[in-house]
Amino acid sequence: VLQSLFRFPDLSRADLARLTELTPATISQLVGELIDEGLVEAAGRGPAKVGKPPTPLRLVSDSRHLVCVDLSDTDAFRAAVVDMAGKVVHRESVDRGDATGEHAVELVGGLIQATLAATTKPVLGIGLGTPGVVDAAGTVVEAVYLDWFDVPLRQLMARRFDLPVHVCNDANTAVLAEYSFGEETGTNLMVIKVGPGIGAGLLVDGRPHLGENFSAGEIGHIIVDEDGPPCRCGKRGCLESFIAVPELRSALAHAADPQQVRAEAGQSLGVVLAAAVSILDIHEIVLAGPSDLLDEAFREAALETIRARTLASLSRSDAVRIRHSTLGDDIVLLGAGVLVLSQELGVA
Numbered sequence: 001v002l003q004s005l006f007r008f009p010d011l012s013r014a015d016l017a018r019l020t021e022l023t024p025a026t027i028s029q030l031v032g033e034l035i036d037e038g039l040v041e042a043a044g045r046g047p048a049k050v051g052k053p054p055t056p057l058r059l060v061s062d063s064r065h066l067v068c069v070d071l072s073d074t075d076a077f078r079a080a081v082v083d084m085a086g087k088v089v090h091r092e093s094v095d096r097g098d099a100t101g102e103h104a105v106e107l108v109g110g111l112i113q114a115t116l117a118a119t120t121k122p123v124l125g126i127g128l129g130t131p132g133v134v135d136a137a138g139t140v141v142e143a144v145y146l147d148w149f150d151v152p153l154r155q156l157m158a159r160r161f162d163l164p165v166h167v168c169n170d171a172n173t174a175v176l177a178e179y180s181f182g183e184e185t186g187t188n189l190m191v192i193k194v195g196p197g198i199g200a201g202l203l204v205d206g207r208p209h210l211g212e213n214f215s216a217g218e219i220g221h222i223i224v225d226e227d228g229p230p231c232r233c234g235k236r237g238c239l240e241s242f243i244a245v246p247e248l249r250s251a252l253a254h255a256a257d258p259q260q261v262r263a264e265a266g267q268s269l270g271v272v273l274a275a276a277v278s279i280l281d282i283h284e285i286v287l288a289g290p291s292d293l294l295d296e297a298f299r300e301a302a303l304e305t306i307r308a309r310t311l312a313s314l315s316r317s318d319a320v321r322i323r324h325s326t327l328g329d330d331i332v333l334l335g336a337g338v339l340v341l342s343q344e345l346g347v348a
């Protein structure tokens with residue numbers, strides 16, 4: 001019932017019964033409970049042709065607050081108080097400096113404490129999007145640039161704040177944000193998160209796809225050019241060595257033709273995406289990252305490369321779509337909110 005109201009506002013009890021295939025009596029009881037909890041409200045009477053008009057119902061989106069944390073930025077950890085409709089009501093951030101390891105964990109704890117202090121409604125939970133590989137228990141298995149290895153982030157924060165805590169890889173939270181709060185999407189979607197590293201978040205048949213070792217979408221070290229620039233992993237020509245933010249900025253700073261550098265970066269992404277599109281049959285790709293780097297030249301070069309390297313039916317002009325996210329810098333933050341919503345209320 002909540003999921004229906006999250007997706008479609010102003011449904012009547014009869015609409016809900018139809019959508020959920022529950023009996024009208026069950027719907028009435030459930031709606032009554034949700035109204036008592038303050039999660040749902042009647043939104044005034046709708047028009048009626050005959051008899052008693054139906055009462056449109058809607059989610060009270062500011063009845064609960066979500067504490068959302070984005071650890072994907074290189075310079076600062078960012079957090080926000082967000083309502084259930086994805087509206088940011090308060091922001092906090094803390095400079096990371098070069099904090100890593102336990103020091104970085106301490107910064108995250110302090111940031112959450114400050115953000116919680118700004119909530120004015122019951123807090124549904126705390127969501128964190130972090131770089132690196134995160135397992136089902138919310139342990140950061142590996143986040144190299146934070147020097148985190150097997151850090152039980154969810155457990156540490158849940159113990160400290162006595163609230164539900166959910167932790168996910170930043171690209172995976174980004175795909176949740178795009179699905180719930182972005183432009184209208186289908187149920188198959190790939191978000192390419194370009195930051196200090198490159199990650200892809202995957203939504204396959206309407207479900208987040210995390211993979212056997214929670215490493216699905218770790219595309220940064222796929223080699224696209226064996227003679228390419230050296231990568232910090234020790235190999236040459238990895239995708240990251242072309243399009244990770246520090247590498248791309250540095251290449252642009254030394255380039256005679258910046259447009260050419262952006263186009264080559266887009267091509268390198270296209271090479272990787274051609275394989276992903278063909279394997280998964282996902283045709284909607286969303287770019288999330290600095291807009292000055294992921295510009296039109298970058299996007300077009302990626303799209304052209306996919307078309308040139310895939311089956312003709314995939315390369316039709318309308319078959320594959322690459323677009324920029326409309327959620328801007330908040331994509332990981334909002335995704336951390338959807339993570340809480342989906343785990344605590346079953347809505348997304």
Ligand SMILES: [Zn+2]
Nearest residue numbers: 221231233238
């Ligand atoms: Zn590499």
